[in-house]
Amino acid sequence: MxxxxxxxxxxxxxxxxxxxxxxxxxxxxxxxxxxxxxxxxxxxxxxxxxxxxxxxxxxxxxxxxxxxxxxxxxxxxxxxxxxxxxxxxxxxxxxxxxxxxxxxxxxxxxxxxxxxxxxxxxxxxxxxxxxxxxxxxxxxxxxxxxxxxxxxxxxxxxxxxxxxxxxxxxxxxxxxxxxxxxxxxxxxxxxxxxxxxxxxxxxDDYPTLLATRAPDALRAGDIVDSSGKVLGRHEGYARYTVGQRRGLRVAAGEPMYVTKIDPATATVTIGPRPEVLRSGLTASRVVWQQDVEPSFDATVQIRYNHGGAPGRVVLNTNQSFHVQFDEPQAAITPGQAAVVYDGDRLLGGGWID
Incomplete structure (x- = not known):
């Protein structure tokens, strides 16, 4: 133009x-x-x-x-x-x-x-x-x-x-x-x-910012496996994110990933790769830039460096949707965005619950 x-x-x-x-x-x-x-x-x-x-x-x-x-x-x-x-x-x-x-x-x-x-x-x-x-x-x-x-x-x-x-x-x-x-x-x-x-x-020193604005997020706690067995300690659950592998400082004999963070108990749960896979997600606080059907196939991107994965999107309300992926996805992380595409066209997105 x-x-x-x-x-x-x-x-x-x-x-x-x-x-x-x-x-x-x-x-x-x-x-x-x-x-x-x-x-x-x-x-x-x-x-x-x-x-x-x-x-x-x-x-x-x-x-x-x-x-x-x-x-x-x-x-x-x-x-x-x-x-x-x-x-x-x-x-x-x-x-x-x-x-x-x-x-x-x-x-x-x-x-x-x-x-x-x-x-x-x-x-x-x-x-x-x-x-x-x-x-x-x-x-x-x-x-x-x-x-x-x-x-x-x-x-x-x-x-x-x-x-x-x-x-x-x-x-x-x-x-x-x-x-x-x-x-x-x-x-x-x-x-x-x-x-x-x-x-x-x-x-990129976000712990220093959190120390003044949300000090409880740096509360120490246990690192556990899916059975609840204590594997180690951490120095603040905010230092971890779902899907994280590096920096866990836990000897487990196989690669381990963060699978869950519980702020109420300051517990970080880790497990092998199969435990970080999820077949779906729910997203809320949705913004739709384009009109969509109540249920439709789309590509959904779950983080910045994720290439997007095919799945079925079902609207729960105008402010919430569910995605069922064709194949399980690793590290579906609460707080990140789930962004919906039709080919190259951005349809909208929401925040992963």
Whole structure:
């Protein structure tokens, strides 16, 4: 689609993906304004996470090089509920995915308000996913760079937002091509490493955050097998997730995996691989971006790096569904998202109970 100077507000992190997204939007004829999201104080000098001085500097340099304005928007207050959710999920023995909430409430939530203020029709990001606009609204599709696809983390975006979303990076087939584009454009971020951590957890040190916000989640307890036999001790059940194999520090003679976490007793249950397999799941707090039947076949992805598995989806209510997989799946983890696809098209998803 060729646009005629329609205004776009683009979230710019100072990374290579959002930087190239800006260049692609300009090439497509859009009037681009960048916005750098800050979740810390103006004086925050942390080296990791969002709003680091280096990221801010990189975003400014890219905006200057491309000739676009760049705003800085402090969204710290909008992150407080996300951080509260993060701590509460660990306290409940679940494994949270805060990126989903950030995308729905901040990047494709708060930014729409800012877009309206500056008169921008669209909001864009550097996600590896695609969006199509149709007469009936819109749809999110998997990104063409299959190994980098980030559509899973976009299931929570309300369907009414889809017609105003742009995801230019989703059309690029490989991350190396994105870096190549940045190099050709002379952008200093062409070789900048990808961020691997949760933006409000510097150095991925989430136990330190939990120590102040949910200290009971770091309560020591027993590691047991499925019969209840004590195999060892742990130093906080929040340090474990269902499906985890490494770091159990238990000698069992065969590979063992976390199969269950009981926050009431601070007990972590482990077992051999067959015990971590499940044939189905129930998900709640559902968001449907597309209309679906009460029962239908689909592909369901149960974590970010899961390729998706075929199964039957049955709606219990509009806010809950059950999935019966064709084959048992490993590490169906409470707190993670179950995202439903029809081919490449994202239909919706919910949170695994």
């Amino acid at each position: 060729t646009a005629t100077k329609e205004k776009v507000l683009l979230a710019m992190s100072g990374g290579v993906d959002s930087s190239v997204a800006a260049a692609l939007l300009l090439e497509q004829g859009y009037d681009v304004t960048g916005v750098f999201l800050c979740i810390g104080n103006d004086s925050d000098t942390q080296s990791g996470g969002c709003c680091s001085p280096q990221d801010a500097s990189d975003a400014n340099r890219v905006a200057h090089a491309l000739g676009i304005p760049l705003h800085t928007l402090n969204v710290a207050e909008h992150f407080l509920p996300i951080i509260d959710y993060f701590a509460a999920e660990y306290l409940a023995g679940r494994t949270p995915n805060p990126c989903v909430l950030c995308n729905s409430s901040v990047k494709f939530g708060k930014l729409f308000h800012h877009a309206d203020v500056i008169g921008a029709r669209y909001v864009a990001t550097g996600h590896y996913a695609r969006v199509i606009h149709t007469a009936g609204g819109g749809a999110i599709l998997r990104g063409k760079a299959v190994k980098k696809d980030q559509s899973y983390a976009l299931f929570g975006v309300p369907r009414e937002r889809l017609p105003r979303m742009l995801l230019p990076i989703g059309e690029v087939e490989d991350k190396t091509l994105v870096r190549g584009m940045a190099m050709e454009l002379g952008l200093n971020v062409h070789d900048k490493p990808d961020s691997q951590e949760i933006c409000f957890v510097p150095d």
